Amino acid sequence: MSTSTPIAEAQPLSLCAREPRVPPERLVAELVPPPRFDSVRFSTYVPDPQQPSQAEAVRELSAFAASLDAAPAAGKRGWFGRRARTSAPAAPRGVYLDGGYGVGKTHLLASLWHATDAPPEKKAFGTFVELTNLVGALGFQQTVTTLSGHRLLCIDEFELDDPGDTVLVSSLLARLVEAGVALAATSNTLPGKLGEGRFAAQDFLREIQGLSAHFRALRIDGDDYRHRGLPEAPAPFTEERVVRAAETTPGASLDAFPALLGHLARVHPSRYGALTDGLSAVCLTGVAPVPDQSTALRLVVLADRLYDREVPVLASGLPFDRLFSEEMLNGGYRKKYFRAISRLTALARDAKPLVEASAEG
Template sequence: MAGAPADGSDAAPTALTARAPQVPADRLVAEMVPPPRFQGARFDTYIPDGKQPSQAEAVQVLSAFAAGIGGTAAGGTAKRRWFARKPAAPKGPRGVYLDGGYGVGKTHLLASLWHATPAPAERKAFGTFVELTNLVGALGFQQTVRTLGEHTLLCIDEFELDDPGDTVLVSTLLGKLVDSGVALAATSNTLPGKLGEGRFAAADFLREIQGLSAHFRPLRIDGEDYRHRGLPQAPDPYDDETVTRVAYRTPGASLDDFPSLLDHLSRVHPSRYGAMCDGIQAVCLTDVQAVPDQSTALRLVVLADRLYDREIPVLTSGKPFGELFSDEMLRGGYRKKYFRAISRLTALARDAGTLVGH
């Protein structure tokens, strides 16, 4: 951690590198709700870009989809007995797939769908693909099917298409849930090798989920990254002294040097990155450098997502976020994730500017 201010007048901030929380399975289930940033997301708070008619159309289509779900899952409020007749699979599309580039508001729309669906909160689940695979790992496949099969709606943000094993696992899970009458909604990331692709590809998603494709209606959403639409550029990185001083005077701030944090992330499972940020009000990082390899970069992407979900400002010294990932990484199969991370971290850096002003 960076050194304390010379006057030593403020209490020492915490360090993310000192945190390695354990997350019980019941917490994984209970936390499958829209993250704090999107707790207030509603269709009427989504601001469509007037130059992109597909955005306004998406709001209309998803509103109708939410209204059409209604009721409870096929299991009702009571668990279905093992000898009961298997319910007939719903006719027609039982899911929607939001197809668009980063920063067009897909997560906002997905969270709005969750909120608009007329079912109790405990009958709706919202999580990233990684969180869903973590749930299967914690509960086991059959228990996950039983738990989520009682739901009315499952929303999956950032459906991963770059791990064939996990894709098959989740596709099989979704097939079981569709049979139980669960409605599905998803966004996804591009496959490795899709070079030069600036947006998600619905054809990839529908092919990878194999037999489930008939249950999904692809919904394309065009547009530019709303996080930076009409906004000033994020501030340049500060010096170590400024970052350290702000960390010491900001209640709930953390302070770490970036290389040490990257090393720590390799020892904490990504499913626990959210819990690692519990109670943190600002993240202060000194000596930000380009990430050394792809495994490290992918862990950083997960952390960036959890910080963004929780609206935690990020104050840094060292290199700007635009230099985190090498040109080779930005041309590779995970480029979509890296650009999303840059976009989100840049927005959080902009938020952190007020801390310096104070």
């Protein structure tokens, strides 16, 4: 009589064991709306009837998309063989969506990208971090060359964290506007206030004012839709339940939270998207307060990439609204931290069925 050897259960994946390498061509190819916003359209945005600015933003952006479709593409020849004007127009050739976190700015920005009648390779969509990372990978001039033929550049989460970024982005957008590229951006901060509370913005006022001149601001008011009318996010689970869910969920990762924070310091933020490739869920044990601002900002980027890719997050330890200290939440990066809390809380809610499924198994 033959005997069979028991098949060992597959071990959960580990983010800390991953050190992805991202070629520059992938950074360019990924300048499209992420999976969460791949199917959004203006028609799928549901304005809050108590907030007229939301419906107004849909109308304004729809008209902006139509104006781009009617305009000649950058670099095309016009009548009589003359090249279309590529100097910056008198009026801003860009829109800037300003509002609190969770009012649907990214939804609207992605809808604009989808509504613009141009092939995907002629319009770009990325976060501010992804744009600066692209410059780091390609170099300034090559980035200008790569993006100059585009009809539209959409920049999500536009936030200036240091003077170097201010000068870099000011120069880049000026060159792109000169080439005829239309701009659209989202942020929690008006363009004239970028950098405020983070560095000596008055020393870079000319660059900030130059950035502001490229945009017409649209204010979007409202509450955080991610939690509007929904039940409270689940409280953190015990470590045993998190580990069990990780072991029984194909494609899930399992890491100790402090170890993950340490690993993020060794991986460039431009690779955080690749870090999450193929994951069905992220399971974390021992969530604790983030120790310092640099670590906190890296965690914000990871939270954004997980949210974009719709990866649930299951955790033990402290709840996500206690990740950041009062000093952080009252400082210059407070809007980033509140956005991260909002998104991680939504992902925690998405992860609750994983625990239920593991308990049934």
